Amino acid sequence: MLNKDISRGIGLGVFDGCHIGHAELILALVSKSAYLDLVPAVYTFRNHPSYVTGDTGRISDGILTDDAERDRLLKEKGVADVIYQDFTETFSSLEPEEFLNDYIATGCNAKLVVVGYNFRFGRDRKGDVQMLSEWGMHNGIEIIIVKPVMYRGEPVSSSAIRKLIRTGDLRYANGMLGRSYRLSGEVIQGQRLGTKLGFPTANFYPADNMCLPANGVYVTRLFVNGKCYDSVTNIGNRPSVPGRTEQPVVETMILEGDIDLYGRKIDVEFMCKLRDEMQFESLDLLKDSVSKDVARATEYHADSEDIRVLGIRDNIKLSGIHSRRFATNILSISIILPADKERVSEYKLLSRVLTATSGKYPSRNLLINKMNSLYGAVINCSTSKSGDALTIEFTADALHCWDDDTYSFKDAADLLFDMISFPDLDENDCFKEEIVEAEKKGLISEIRSRENDKLKYSLDKAMAEYAGDSVFAVRAFGDVSVLEGLDGERLKRAYDRMITSGYVYAGIAGRFDRKISDHVLDRLADIFRANEPERRIVPGVFPGYFYRNSDPADKSEIRDVEQTKICLVLENTVGNVSYRNMGITLMNEILGGDVDSLLFRTVREELGLAYSVFSFSVPQMNALIMLAGVAGENSETAVTAMKEQLSRIRRGDYDDSIMISAKTSLRSMLVQSSDNLRDMMNNWSASEMRGSYTRVEDLIDEIERIGKDDLCRIAAWYKPAVSFIVTGKTRKSRIKQQG
């Protein structure tokens, strides 16, 4: 029975596949629920409604996710509860209003309902989004209708994905899913014909109702016992060998070697299709063909720099980007915790204390010498804040090996793990006060020195004004008043919290091999407490979005500066909560993100008002920021000119060449990110945050499809929220004269 005292935000739908369109819906649900202080829940059906309504055409291709998988994926995206309804004849005959009143408003105590643009409900699917909106208005329940999400120009839908899978277009289907399509089953004892031919396979029959890729051979990855193996898979009825099956069988060969998987539950992820199913006249011909399949799959895996899951232990996931192009490996371990003013400062200081010394190397000299002895391995710990979540990231950036075999990346990884797991503690099991005090002084001095740079200072002041006293106003670099009260004991408590209650995920990129990745996974599981089995740590509800509720504010401060510093913060009043921000990115690029932008071309080059003028967007704060340093007497002209550039985008009043240039520039940046391991890791980390992976070529496609009209619409979302201007004394005297 549902607890009706809990107010809920409800996402309605079947959510088969939990694709990138569903992800947008869930994001709207969880972020708005956080804002309204509701528990985000999904109301869905245990069995696909089409089995009851008789509209089986929709699922004749099978379903994409079983209940357990769907549940896992929804919770991974921040949903707290999944409410299952048995879709029966009686239920299907409910009138739309009856369903909304009895089941949603009363049954779930819903204060918010989020649905997709094409959602239908009630008897004969009579209820639609129009009706739902009206019902919401009458009953004081907020309704959000999520627009269609497009992938390469096509609306994303579960049925479109099923069709793509059925035709074997896995790459396209995976793009819409935001992950690789997966089938699961228990390995059966076969005839061991594959083994006799030299190609041992693990075989299983997938569940009857699952959507099966077209018969043929695929490049795949096999998951068993939390480990992932490169593989190649045949799916079909085995037409070339004795014992042809009626039901298609999945036969997967691990490319690294034979592992006995009989009786085990395995998952197989499909990357792309190699060929259709064929009938061979002899076993020799079959063997030749399989050899070629194995060679092609091996080559695909070796050259593919896709993000892959390498293994999962205690729900801690290790992902990897394998690349033969670099001499370096990077290991990154992230721990997410809820952010507040106290914690941000605690972890900022802890990140410094943990990398200043360690239990094994209890002085700066010993620790740095150890890193130097590993050919300059760089071990780092940093903190960042995204919405209301704090991320502590440990990295080891080091060479894969040295020619004389005296060093390998495992040494650098071990140093990192030792630094995390054996900190330099005193006899009371607290961090040593001497180290804490020194790092504290250093950090406070650095925070204070931010004020030395008055452009940064104007930004800090403007953002503080913009975010008010919410957790969003807390900056990742820490707060002096909190830092001053920290000691070794409090830091130890923060450390224990990080080890035992943080949500942990890790990634490795470069030339690493299985030995290293297995070792990393072992050590992760040794150090950190297991992640929650279902719902990932979702501080507030992660990613939390900022909704501002204040009037616009214009602030200024007179300081001893040569140049006036201008910071303008504009707020996205529509609150564009989306994982798909390429429109905003492109709009910003045109505004002031590049040298071919309107701010650069106009404010700097045409008007000669500023040497440095630029803009950037902070999507989770729903903010767009413009910054400039100008001569004091030009500040008002400059502010007007800066605002006017955004107005030009709203009106579409700029040359097409600027749009083309901005797209070229973004495309170039995205393509070039694949040449840098750290950029590749950042892309992985962003995917991990949103729980789905977007390929670079898909982002480029999204950019190419954006038109001037789209940007007019996006620019219109932004309204002036805060301006903060730091002026020099000349301006002060001028104001006095005017005043």
Added chain:
Amino acid sequence: MRLLKTRHESGLRVNILPKSGFTKKFAGIYIPFGSVNTVVRYNGRSVRLPAGTAHYMEHCVFSKDEGGGLLSRLSAMGANANAFTSFDSTMYYFSSSENFREILDVYARAVMSPYLGQDRIESEREIIIQELGMYKDNADNSAFNELTANMYSRHPVRYDIGGTPDSVRRIRPVHLEAVKCTCYFPPSAVLTICGDVDLADVPDLSEYSVQNKTIDETAVNDLHFGTVNEPLSVLKRESRMYMDVAVGSFLLGFKNQQTAKLDAMTRSEFLRYKKRSELLLDTLLGEASDAFEYLFKRGLINDSFGVSAVYLNGASFIMIGGESNDPESACYEVRKILNEKLIEGPDDRSRNDFDLKVKMSTGDFVRSLDHVDSLGMMQSRMSVYDLDVFEYFGIYDNMDIDEAFNDLRSAVSDEASSEVYVFRKKR
């Protein structure tokens, strides 16, 4: 991986560093003309240039025109382009993953033929003055300029690379024209390209080569940058600046007493000297040193503390400093520690630390090869010494701490040092 060196028929020196498997390609055009080059021979006579001329020239290459300027044009083609002027050179560079050959052609032609119309020159003047204003608000930049002005009485290193608003106002078309004709043409430039590139990517710049110019032939091979008779002593021992900062800072500078000896060294000797000095200073004062730990624990420095050295023809110096809540005590302690270390000489710990720093530095070098742009930029910078990056790797062999100590002892002298303090100005 190896470097291919050639000289194009235009006279342009070309370095090609092929690195396949990467989409990014890099190109850097090195012009051996920077802010300290204050005199050029043009049409048979010496032209004295106001401070900031090299930087002004860089602006003129990128200056706006009807099409939005060179930067916009390059950006529209997919280039991530930029440039910087240093004391002794100007570097124009870009990276791109598409249209590489076309971009390089446009960029190289723009560098070789900057349009120096009065309109364009004037349009840049105010922007440059804005830029100088921005730097003036920066305490680190102001302290650095103060330090060089304290240490050098004659060498042009004493002036900001960008000049001053006054000197920028004095720059005339004739100054820029003189620079264009003596330095901005193929035989004096070095082009470095890196990535999936080959000789066919190099543009034909013959039309800009010396044969087509109507300038004094002698200016080509006999670039005269002015010689100065700079004393070994410093002009001023101390400066105190009061700025609107929250945290003060200090800079301690030592004028290198061996500058003349350095100027006479072969390129590889000089590079070895430079590297072992860097490694020794890092050993004595870097993050792993006991000096750093002592100063840090006392709250006298923060992570901004650092040591660096500048080596120019006729002007070499070492700088130590950073932010501090008590700049005077910090500077006093640093000087004291350095003097003590130099008297004591190497001990077991510093020997061990130094050897590990050599190891770290070699690892850093190998890691830098992972990036097309950093590799390309490293090679471009090597153009100053006419060396290739792989030769550079050889300088790590037989790095000797005793030799490094001797170098440093003979380089620094308290009498030839200067201190700059930045204090918080009362509001």
